[in-house]
Structure formats: structure tokens, C-alpha cells
Amino acid sequence: MSDKPVTRRNFLYITTGTFTAAGAASLVWPFIDQMNPDASVKALASTEVDLRPIAPGQSITVLWRGKPVFIRRRTPEEISEAKAVSLDELPDPQDDSARAKNPEWLVMVGICTHLGCIPLGQKGEYNGWFCPCHGSHYDTSGRIRKGPAPTNLEIPDYVFLNDNTIKIG
Amino acid sequence: MSDNYVPKSAVGKWFNERLPLLDLIYGHLMPYPTPKNLNYFWTFGGILTFCLVTQIITGLVLAMHYVADADLAFASVEHIMRDVNYGWLLRYIHANGASLFFMAVYIHMARSMFYGSYKEPRELIWIIGVFIFLLMIATAFMGYVLPWGQMSFWGATVITNLFSAIPIVGESVTNWLWGGYAVGSPLLTRFFTLHYLMPFLIFALVILHVWALHVPGNNNPEGIDVVKGSQDTVPFHPHYVVKDLFALVVFLIIFAGFVFFVPNLLGHTDNYIQANPLQTPEHIVPEWYFLPFYAILRAVPDKLGGVILMVSAIAILAFLPWLDTSKVRSAKYRPLYKQFVWLFFANTIFLGYLGAQVADGMYLIMGRIATVYYFAHFIIILPLLGYIEKTKPLPKSLSEPVLSKEEKEIIASGATT
Numbered sequence: 331m332s333d334k335p336v337t338r339r340n341f342l343y344i345t346t347g348t349f350t351a352a353g354a355a356s357l358v359w360p361f362i363d364q365m366n367p368d369a370s371v372k373a374l375a376s377t378e379v380d381l382r383p384i385a386p387g388q389s390i391t392v393l394w395r396g397k398p399v400f401i402r403r404r405t406p407e408e409i410s411e412a413k414a415v416s417l418d419e420l421p422d423p424q425d426d427s428a429r430a431k432n433p434e435w436l437v438m439v440g441i442c443t444h445l446g447c448i449p450l451g452q453k454g455e456y457n458g459w460f461c462p463c464h465g466s467h468y469d470t471s472g473r474i475r476k477g478p479a480p481t482n483l484e485i486p487d488y489v490f491l492n493d494n495t496i497k498i499g
Numbered sequence: 500m501s502d503n504y505v506p507k508s509a510v511g512k513w514f515n516e517r518l519p520l521l522d523l524i525y526g527h528l529m530p531y532p533t534p535k536n537l538n539y540f541w542t543f544g545g546i547l548t549f550c551l552v553t554q555i556i557t558g559l560v561l562a563m564h565y566v567a568d569a570d571l572a573f574a575s576v577e578h579i580m581r582d583v584n585y586g587w588l589l590r591y592i593h594a595n596g597a598s599l600f601f602m603a604v605y606i607h608m609a610r611s612m613f614y615g616s617y618k619e620p621r622e623l624i625w626i627i628g629v630f631i632f633l634l635m636i637a638t639a640f641m642g643y644v645l646p647w648g649q650m651s652f653w654g655a656t657v658i659t660n661l662f663s664a665i666p667i668v669g670e671s672v673t674n675w676l677w678g679g680y681a682v683g684s685p686l687l688t689r690f691f692t693l694h695y696l697m698p699f700l701i702f703a704l705v706i707l708h709v710w711a712l713h714v715p716g717n718n719n720p721e722g723i724d725v726v727k728g729s730q731d732t733v734p735f736h737p738h739y740v741v742k743d744l745f746a747l748v749v750f751l752i753i754f755a756g757f758v759f760f761v762p763n764l765l766g767h768t769d770n771y772i773q774a775n776p777l778q779t780p781e782h783i784v785p786e787w788y789f790l791p792f793y794a795i796l797r798a799v800p801d802k803l804g805g806v807i808l809m810v811s812a813i814a815i816l817a818f819l820p821w822l823d824t825s826k827v828r829s830a831k832y833r834p835l836y837k838q839f840v841w842l843f844f845a846n847t848i849f850l851g852y853l854g855a856q857v858a859d860g861m862y863l864i865m866g867r868i869a870t871v872y873y874f875a876h877f878i879i880i881l882p883l884l885g886y887i888e889k890t891k892p893l894p895k896s897l898s899e900p901v902l903s904k905e906e907k908e909i910i911a912s913g914a915t916t
């Protein structure tokens with residue numbers, strides 16, 4: 331700083347400038363936030379699904395917040411396959427029990443964690459899911475095994491309302 | 500440019516005295532001194548301006564019939580194709596116009612690279628050009644989403660998901676972009692708004708681009724400075740007005756060939772299937788003009804790394820004026836650069852070919868090699884060439900290379916022509 335004394339005028343410049351900048355900055359927020367998910371989108375936040383029609387070895391896909399969710403009733407072989415894998419073989423280590431509250435039911439967001447395509451079921455080298463877009467292979471627990479996807483298929487928040495119904499979200 | 504332009508009509512005079520707009524336009528289009536040796540690669544600037552205006556006019560009328568809503572968009576484009584009078588023509592001009600726009604811009608950029616048009620004192624012209632190119636990419640990508648076909652939807656999904664690679668805030672950023680938790684109506688509406696806006700921003704940049712060009716004047720195939728007002732230059736009108744118009748006519752013949760005979764050749768058939776958020780097409784490919792960059796994205800096994808590399812592939816262009824250390828502009832006088840620049844063009848086209856293949860096995864390996872070469876051209880080859888290359892002697896004027904040996908001797912002996 332120079333050796334000139336701080337004047338009343340300096341003080342006024344700086345306070346006026348600061349208030350103007352802060353005011354302008356706070357006005358920017360509404361213009362940015364208007365693009366975030368709105369109230370009507372958030373209102374669709376949960377979906378209930380009746381599990382009775384699904385037999386072992388069958389899957390259904392439901393839409394939750396515009397995203398596909400896979401619900402698969404796994405066969406005993408698939409469950410044992412998923413449990414048999416040692417965690418050091420996995421790029422994103424996660425135990426099967428951490429992914430399926432009830433081992434028979436696997437509920438996950440059906441969106442490839444690479445760039446968002448929908449993987450095909452019961453395909454790929456690990457007999458789980460295969461994403462055709464850039465070749466990611468997932469196992470019977472939806473864990474990434476091979477390919478560019480960085481993480482396992484996401485598990486949404488869900489609860490068993492009773493033995494036959496789950497609520498996603 | 501000219502200080503003494505006088506409009507002929509009384510109204511023109513009245514207007515020009517109050518706002519010298521006519522003076523400005525006249526100066527930039529009529530007497531503007533232009534090197535006399537510009538070849539046909541210099542006609543693409545005019546062609547590009549034509550393309551931009553065509554996209555804006557056809558886009559405006561399409562927007563009168565198009566509905567930007569996920570439930571209605573696909574049907575509204577079919578409505579344009581089947582019901583709207585000449586709707587098919589307007590849409591085919593707009594869709595093929597985008598492709599031809601990119602063909603022209605790639606030739607225009609390759610021309611600038613070959614003849615060193617980005618070098619001192621034209622760096623800013625080039626950098627404004629890189630920004631125009633960026634905006635064109637954004638505009639065309641968002642436009643392709645509008646018909647809401649399968650490729651529209653899944654292209655939008657893959658590209659907007661690139662933002663999820665950003666550490667920590669990635670997910671909030673993508674949800675913000677989407678206005679939801681997946682690609683849907685909110686995204687479509689904002690893409691339409693931006694697709695409408697951006698061509699006008701491009702237009703503004705084009706004005707700056709030409710303004711910056713008219714300060715030092717055009718580069719030319721010899722890459723040497725011309726002396727303004729000397730025998731090296733000719734007035735823009737009529738010489739280049741006529742040359743540009745001729746090139747435009749040839750371009751229009753090709754354009755019409757696409758629109759009337761093969762209007763869907765450059766498009767993808769999957770885009771005539773309505774967007775389905777539950778089913779991904781077997782093989783997602785972007786429009787042909789994005790393929791080289793798509794190949795670079797996929798060359799990296801890491802999500803964030805791929806995104807960074809793809810963005811860098813475009814951003815690095817802005818630094819070209821400083822990465823190229825040679826003082827000689829034109830490849831004509833740079834024997835090594837001439838070979839490397841052709842190799843660079845071939846490599847970029849090869850990347851485009853790879854971008855259209857399934858990224859697996861051999862294709863992936865070749866994609867990686869070609870990606871490395873793409874960057875090596877800018878950060879290794881170009882900086883080094885400036886030091887090791889022995890350039891050919893530059894002519895003293897534009898006339899020199901075309902003069903016969905005897906004529907040169909006459910000039911050398913000091914006689915004036």
C-alpha cells in the first residue's frame with residue numbers, strides 16, 4: 331500500500347463496492363437455482379412396487395424419478411456366485427450382503443456408472459449385466475468387474491413395507 | 500477503410516451522414532485490399548457465413564412448428580415432416596446444413612493450419628475462431644437432441660453424464676443440468692432455449708473474427724506479408740466477391756445433392772425411433788463431425804481422464820499460435836511441417852473412423868495410438884520443428900514465385916517493371 335492516508339472517500343468507495351458486489355452475487359443464485367430439480371420433480375421421489383408377480387430368475391424394471399430400477403429375484407446359483415467372490419477381485423469392493431437386504435431380491439438403479447446407458451440383464455462375462463455402450467461387465471450382484479465403469483451399480487434407498495412390497499426412495 | 504465513400508442516392512447520403520453504417524460495410528466489402536494469390540481454400544469463410552445464415556433462417560421457421568416437450572417433441576418433428584407445407588425441405592436443409600457447416604469449418608481450419616494463418620499477427624483471429632468452433636459444437640449437439648429420437652436421448656445422456664466425472668460435485672452438477680434425476684423434459688426445454696440463442700452469439704463472434712482479420716489483412720498461400728496498396732493486392736470487389744460466389748455455387752450443388760437425393764445419409768436411422776428411457780440402442784454414435792473427439796474420449800479407460808483429454812483436444816487449438824515455434828507461416832516453405840501437417844490431418848480422419856467403431860480390442864489400441872499422436876503433434880512435433888527445420892527461402896513479393904527466370908533477373912538487376 332502507498333503511504334497516502336486512508337480517507338473517508340476511500341472508505342465509501344470500498345463499502346459501496348462491496349455491497350454492490352454482494353448484492354449482485356446474491357441475485358445470481360435464483361438464476362442458477364431455477365435449473366435445479368423443481369418441486370414437481372421432487373414430489374415423484376418414491377415408488378412402491380408389488381413383488382408378488384416376480385418368480386425366481388425373473389426381473390422387472392420400474393421407473394423411479396425418471397430412472398430405471400432393476401428388481402431381480404435371484405436364483406440360488408446367482409446368490410451363491412455373488413457370495414463366493416473374494417473382495418480383492420473387485421475394482422469397487424463391496425460385499426453382496428451390503429448390496430441386497432434380502433439376498434433373494436436385488437434392487438439397483440439400472441444405469442451404467444460409466445456414462446449412463448442401460449445395461450442388459452444376464453449378459454456379459456460374469457453372467458450379471460453387460461453395458462453395450464463401452465463394454466462394462468457387472469456380476470450377479472451388480473458389481474463392476476471389467477470395463478470403463480468406475481463403480482458398482484447404485485443401490486437406491488428402499489425398504490420392505492411387508493414381504494411382498496418394497497418402497498423405493 | 501475508405502474515408503471518402505459517398506452514397507449515390509440522397510437518402511443514402513442523409514443516412515450515412517448521421518450513421519456511417521454504409522461506409523463501414525462498403526469499406527469491408529468493396530475496396531478492402533486482398534492478396535492477389537488467394538486460392539479456393541480462402542472461399543470457405545464466405546461459405547461459412549452463408550451456412551450460419553441458412554441455419555438461422557431455417558431454424559427460425561422450424562421453431563414456429565416445433566414443440567420442446569418430451570411428450571410432444573418427436574411427434575412435432577414428424578408433423579413438420581408430414582403436415583407442414585415444405586416442412587420436409589426446411590428440416591432437411593437444417594439437418595444437412597449442420598453437417599455441411601462442419602465440413603466447411605474443418606476445411607477452413609485445416610487451411611489455417613496448412614498456411615500458418617494463426618501466426619503473428621493473426622493469433623486473435625484464430626482464437627476467436629476456436630471459440631466459434633466450440634459454440635458450434637454446443638449448438639449442434641443440443642440441436643441433435645431436439646427431435647427426441649433414440650440417438651438424441653442417449654447422446655444427451657452420455658454427454659451430460661460426462662459432467663458426473665467431476666469429483667465431489669459431479670452428481671449435483673448433472674442433476675442441475677437435467678433439472679431432475681435423469682434426462683427428460685426440463686433438459687429438452689433448456690437445450691431448445693440455448694440452441695436458439697447460441698447461433699446469434701456465433702454471429703456476434705463472426706463479426707469480431709472479420710474485424711480482427713481486417714486489421715492485418717488476409718494471410719495468403721505464400722504466407723508472406725504483403726505491402727498494402729502495392730501490386731500484391733487487389734480490391735475485394737469484384738475479384739474475390741466473384742470467386743467466393745462461384746465457390747458458393749459449387750458448394751450449393753453439393754448441398755442440394757444431399758438435401759434432395761440422400762437427406763438421411765449423414766443421420767442415424769435410430770433417430771427415427773422415439774426416445775425410450777428404458778432401452779439403450781445397441782451402438783451409440785454421435786454425429787460424424789464429433790467422431791474424432793469421441794474416439795479420444797473412449798481411448799482412456801478412466802472416466803475423468805477421458806473427459807479431460809477430450810476437452811483438451813479442443814482447448815489445445817487455442818494455444819497453437821505459441822506451440823508452433825516456426826516464424827515461417829506457409830507449409831509451402833516448410834518441407835518437414837508440410838509432411839507432418841498432412842499426417843496430422845490423416846490421423847484426425849483416422850480418429851473419426853475409429854470413433855464410429857465399437858471400442859474394443861484392436862480398435863481400442865489404435866485409438867490410443869492415434870490419440871497420443873494427436874497430442875504429440877501439438878506438444879512435441881510443432882515446438883521442435885521450429886528449431887530443427889530448415890525452411891526454404893521466402894519470396895520477396897507475391898509476384899516473385901510466378902515470374903520466369905528472366906523476369907526475376909530483370910528485377911534483380913534493379914530495373915523497374
Ligand code: HEM
Nearest residue numbers: 554555558559561562565590594597639642643645646698
Ligand atoms: C449454428 C447454427 C445451427 C446449427 C449448427 C444447428 C444444428 C441443428 C441440428 C444438428 C439439428 C437436428 C436436426 C435433425 O436431425 O432433425 C437441429 C434442429 C433444430 N434446430 Fe438448429 N442449428 C442451428 C441454428 C438454429 C437456430 C438459429 C434455430 C432457431 C431460431 C434452430 C432451431 C432448430 C429447431 C426448432 C430444431 C428441431 C427441428 C429438427 O429436428 O429438425 N436452429 N439444429
Ligand code: FES
Nearest residue numbers: 442444445461464
Ligand atoms: S455407459 Fe456403460 S460402458 Fe459406457
